[in-house]
Amino acid sequence: MLRIMMLSWEYPPLLVGGLGRHVHALATTLVRAGHEVTVVTRHTPGTLLEEYAEGVRVVRAPDDPPGFEVVDGNPLAWAVAFNHTLTRSALRATRTGRYDVVHAHDWLVTHAAMTVSDHLDVPLVATVHATESGRHQGWLPEAHNHTIDDIERWLATGAARAIVCSAYMKREVGRLFGVNPDRTDVVFNGVDALRWRARPRAVAAARARYAGSGPLVSCAGRLVYEKGVQHLLSAVPELRDRFPGLRVVIAGDGPYRAELEDLAADHPEVTFAGFLDGHELTALMGASDCYVVPSIYEPFGMVALEAAAAGTPVAAADTGGLAEIVEHGVTGVKFAPNDPAALAWAAGSVLADREYARALALRAHERVHEDFNWPSIAARTVDVYELARIQDAGQVTREAESVLARIPSPTAAHSHS
Template identity: 45%
Template sequence: MRVLMLSWEYPPVVVGGLGRHVHALATQLAAQGHDVVVLCRQPSGSDAITHPTSDVVSEGVRLVRVAEDPAHLVFEKDLVAWTLAMGHAMARAGLALNWKPDVVHAHDWLVTHPAVALAEAYGVPLVATVHATEAGRHSGWLSHPLNQQVHSVEWWLANRADSLITCSSAMRAEVAHLFEVDTARITVLHNGIEPHGWRVRPADVAAARAEYSPHGDPLLLFFGRLEWEKGVQDLIAALPRVRRHHRGTRVVVAGGGSQKQWLTEQARKHKVLRAVHFAGHLPDRSLAALLSAADAVVLPSKYEPFGIVALEAAAAGTPLVASTAGGLGEVVLDGETGLSFTPGDIDGLARAVRDVLSDRPAAVRRAKAAKARLATDFDWAKIASDTAAVYAAAVVREHPPLGRPKIATGNAFI
């Protein structure tokens, strides 16, 4: 099939897990013989002079990376305007491909406008993967105009698409409820992982251990975006309770985000600032070494559509402690492939970490079970094949005009 994907991130322009997802899916589909074009963008803050539109074939995928238009629009300050400008550039590039797709595949709300325009222009089905929701990121509250604007675009994409994909059963239920769509239209396809990418040399693991735990103290790792919904504040709050049983325990927080300063203040408040190291964004090689060096990866998310970082920890063979938020409850099987706790349960988090540190053989057995599961439940080749089946089954439905969605005045999940 001829597949046109749209994504607002694609390596090396990566903000979260979505970019890696689209990259893995696109390259696997290409390896299986499909003709794949990905429309994505140049780095924000650039322009058509510093970073002109490029059109290259990479790993079997035709990659069209559109330049930013001249307007001074900043993602962090002008999100909706910035998104509309990116969409306009993608629509122009998509219409100039000299190539007609069989299907358009949109990844998340930021590419809604160009995806709808291109699907209609080419007269082909629109498939959309909803990776997360605005309501979910804000625990059901859509209190501010920006939240409501994003939610309404998500609603539009979900209702306009001819077929929908979510990465977990929890997300399927969330999408059906928030956007008033039939669950029969939603296919659940998990994210995948390529385990070989997380193999590292013993010398690199030893170097990471020496850098982050020079005295051999227990070492915990969180990696991901530093946002409220990722729950790093709960890990920091639990750390004193862990250290009472396992003296010297340290936490490395790898990643960037808007909450770094607040999280630093939380570490100071709980008197563990010296035991928490904010490492920032790490290159893949350094992160892989740190993963293997850690005694446990802790994922305390309050909201998590899937939790691809759990798969990456499993690929590295590192014991997992994770909340049951969203898709994490499907990825981490409590007592089998890791230990789980209820989101926000500080005592439960601390207890699970103590159990991992106290019983290393059991933790290693769970980590091995998690790694073994990757080859069956989270194989990208199978996920790509199942995605192609969604494409093949998709048909252009009738699309009556859509009015504006109602915005919940209270919690959207109640």
């Protein structure tokens, strides 16, 4: 049994993107496996400062009185202030228990994670969910982008082990930060397949709300440039011409939404649904004839697996982690990123052949159960914790090698891909 402290800037009910859902699923699965988990995160109105939720001890850090706003897209002042209150809340949590490992999720908790790990004298494991360079396609336009890049480097190189969600990300953190590949572990994200199973009544309601006389295409995520929704919008005219009555629903919110709505001004078949909670999003996915993931940059692409769990055929950009989890013509169709014509062709191949679409969806659903279930993902994460503890104790011998052997490589895990 391990005692784990996780630090995350989002956790239910506060959900901004996929990170909060990931941390929640990992924490609750580890608890069910017999481990003790404390998650230290942000406080939001209407939540308790501390509670046990689904077996997880959740400690929420309230904002300090001085307000630090994000100005012109620069989150650094806010992030530093947040790390102060997060650190104090984490240190208070240590008064009532001992911990074996600290697990940091992304750069926004770096300062707190470094402080708490040093204070407790326990190893730090860091999950690098994405990079600032990757989010900006290798270009760091402002001074704060360079600083975020430096913080990510500090976290990745300062941790005992770095966890990444794909072989693509392992190469990225090695190239950008010089992290030794021997200290970087690929542990895929998991999906709770039952959680994303669409209920027939909810699917029918979503279909009645969003679909027209033709097929329904959907896309969901935080509305930022790198998610590539602009390319889906560019593909709409071709898809509309091929499939009369087509409807396209874009779920989510974010800083790029207004610009995307402007791009869609001449496309009445496009609906911006805003942020949908889990049940609403599952219903939308289940009601769709094709779910599109048009990302330019995607470290993993968990939303593609969530759509597969909902039973929906997926068309995904052939980039990043998506390229590893979608097998073209077997569990979905792939298209070149940044290419609206290729997107239209891929989505059209699904919409034009219902039997083909059904076969893709069935095999993808099976693959989710086989390779991306949370109990096995959590077990692999525990192996990383154990390896970090062994290394921290200076016992990098056969014991460490045996733990490494239990962490399957992406190639081994997907030898059938």
